[in-house]
Amino acid sequence: MAGEPQPDCLFCKIVSGDIPATVVHETETTVAFRDINPQAPTHVLVIPKAHYPDAQTLAVAEPQIAADVLNEAGRVAAQDTIDGTGYRIVFNTGSGAGQTVFHAHAHVLGGRGLNWPPG
Known part of the structure; x- marks a missing residue:
């Protein structure tokens, strides 16, 4: 059921603490952690x-x-002091767009020039 933890979901396991992650911030509804394969000096995933x-x-x-x-x-x-120089928030939706973990998540990317269009 939507909203409920899924036993085979990598990000649900990070939320539960079953899989470690470098958490940079957590709220009642979200967790933000460093991407294990960063594409920019700042590459953090924010997930519900x-x-x-x-x-x-x-x-x-x-x-x-x-x-x-x-x-x-x-x-x-x-927090990563990229707000003044600019950053990108990316949501990949569907495998054709590059989504590999099917748990909603935003990529926060910055700390270097980010050309447009991406991909």
Whole structure:
């Protein structure tokens, strides 16, 4: 069921503490942790603690938690002092867009020039 932890989900296991992660911030509804394969000097994932397979599903089911994810992305950028130079927030939705973990998550990227268009 959407919102409930999934036993085979990597990010649900990070939320529960069963898999370690370098957590940089945690709130009642979100967890932010460093990506294990960073694509920029700052590359942090911000996830809702509740399991939703992608950003669209999260936004429809829990708009406040989706807003919490975006708010935390901004907090992470400020914490890593990239808020003044610019940063990118990326939600990959679906395997064709590069989503590999099907638990909604935002990538916060910065600390170097980020060319457009990406990919």
